[in-house]
Amino acid sequence: MKLPDRHGQTASPDPRALPPPTAGEQEHSARLQQRLREEIAARSGSISFARFMELALYAPGLGYYAAGKQKFGASGDFITAPELGTLFARCLARPCRSILAQLGGGDILEAGAGSGALAADLLLELEALGRLPESYLILELSNELRDRQAGTLRRKVPHLLEHIHWLNALPVDFRGVILANELLDAMPAERFRVEANGVRQLHVAWENDRFVWREKPADEAIRRRIEPLALLPGYTSEINPQAEAWVRSVADVLEQGAMLLIDYGFPRAEFYHPQRSGGTLMCHYRHRAHDDPLTLVGLQDITAHVDFTAIAEAGTGTGLSLLGYTSQAAFLIGCGLEQLMSASDPEDVRAHLGLTQQVKKLTSPHEMGELYKVIALGRGIREPFPGFEFHDRRGRL
Numbered sequence: 168m169k170l171p172d173r174h175g176q177t178a179s180p181d182p183r184a185l186p187p188p189t190a191g192e193q194e195h196s197a198r199l200q201q202r203l204r205e206e207i208a209a210r211s212g213s214i215s216f217a218r219f220m221e222l223a224l225y226a227p228g229l230g231y232y233a234a235g236k237q238k239f240g241a242s243g244d245f246i247t248a249p250e251l252g253t254l255f256a257r258c259l260a261r262p263c264r265s266i267l268a269q270l271g272g273g274d275i276l277e278a279g280a281g282s283g284a285l286a287a288d289l290l291l292e293l294e295a296l297g298r299l300p301e302s303y304l305i306l307e308l309s310n311e312l313r314d315r316q317a318g319t320l321r322r323k324v325p326h327l328l329e330h331i332h333w334l335n336a337l338p339v340d341f342r343g344v345i346l347a348n349e350l351l352d353a354m355p356a357e358r359f360r361v362e363a364n365g366v367r368q369l370h371v372a373w374e375n376d377r378f379v380w381r382e383k384p385a386d387e388a389i390r391r392r393i394e395p396l397a398l399l400p401g402y403t404s405e406i407n408p409q410a411e412a413w414v415r416s417v418a419d420v421l422e423q424g425a426m427l428l429i430d431y432g433f434p435r436a437e438f439y440h441p442q443r444s445g446g447t448l449m450c451h452y453r454h455r456a457h458d459d460p461l462t463l464v465g466l467q468d469i470t471a472h473v474d475f476t477a478i479a480e481a482g483t484g485t486g487l488s489l490l491g492y493t494s495q496a497a498f499l500i501g502c503g504l505e506q507l508m509s510a511s512d513p514e515d516v517r518a519h520l521g522l523t524q525q526v527k528k529l530t531s532p533h534e535m536g537e538l539y540k541v542i543a544l545g546r547g548i549r550e551p552f553p554g555f556e557f558h559d560r561r562g563r564l
């Protein structure tokens with residue numbers, strides 16, 4: 168099956184067609200390979216795919232997100248919505264403003280803040296709207312990205328730095344808005360394959376100088392989740408208990424407010440659709456997408472789509488209300504995208520063209536508009552949740 172890339176376009180499935188890494192990149196990748204091989208040897212010959220993905224992305228100083236590669240933007244490997252321009256952040260400012268107004272104050276916490284672009288543009292828009300949060304908190308795993316975020320924020324919002332703080336762990340008793348764009352897809356997923364004799368968990372081993380897949384009996388917890396789906400033998404896909412656990416831990420600390428999660432994915436019935444029999448794993452390397460996570464370790468992004476039904480269940484199972492679920496296009500339109508667009512001066516051709524291009528990328532069904540979804544979960548928040556009035560698909564989860 169051909170894979171869609173981050174923006175829904177068809178991907179090149181052959182990793183041999185990828186541009187070759189530089190000598191420095193190869194050296195870096197070899198160090199991470201060594202780290203992975205040591206772990207594989209210490210665990211009797213194989214590690215779960217989730218552990219492989221965790222080290223490939225986040226091993227201190229070596230993983231894709233933990234080391235110095237450019238990653239985001241035209242000179243990196245992929246582009247996310249906040250990197251396209253300010254429009255995405257300006258739209259998100261509307262629901263943030265309403266929730267902060269409803270709470271009479273509160274903070275914003277952004278998890279996985281990438282280059283810091285969303286934080287900077289959101290703060291500028293909230294300032295213009297007269298509703299700055301008391302604090303803008305950033306929870307980021309990667310020290311390298313923390314430094315990059317600090318640089319972006321020093322450059323773009325030097326006068327707001329006193330509002331911004333980095334956290335090492337979730338705060339206790341949080342009131343406000345928790346935001347995460349493309350965080351859940353970057354969390355280590357487990358991979359499984361259904362065989363005639365039951366569900367198998369995919370592990371990674373090292374053989375003949377390369378990483379290879381190994382099948383093991385699935386953990387009890389994975390088996391219990393996958394068996395009722397009655398998938399046919401050969402069906403291979405992912406399940407993401409870490410992403411679900413993250414939502415539960417956020418729910419535990421959310422005293423009042425909402426979490427707004429934006430990512431690519433589907434409701435469970437579509438995620439495990441019979442035709443998606445190869446799963447949703449995708450790798451991004453210099454703006455090419457492919458489906459082999461065992462190559463280019465440390466040099467490429469590895470992601471899995473999000474099962475939004477599982478995310479909704481993780482939140483509601485911990486006492487949160489499901490406040491909305493829809494496509495990114497419908498959500499941004501519900502946040503006033505068209506009004507922001509019509510306020511732009513068409514005489515300023517360059518700025519207007521830039522905005523038109525952002526609208527197209529963010530909302531076109533062939534780009535990010537339909538594949539990307541937005542889910543809101545919260546506690547003590549009135550409905551309707553701003554942004555979902557236009558089209559709410561909660562019933563499909």
Ligand SMILES: C[S@@+](CC[C@H](N)C(=O)[O-])C[C@H]1O[C@@H](n2cnc3c(N)ncnc32)[C@H](O)[C@@H]1O
Nearest residue numbers: 232247279280281306307308309348349350353
């Ligand atoms: C695909 S990037 C998206 C970055 C940014 N939100 C954007 O849209 O450009 C994923 C981000 O999540 C971070 N991340 C992954 N797991 C995390 C976790 N458990 N807690 C906090 N940040 C995490 C990564 O380091 C990275 O900044």
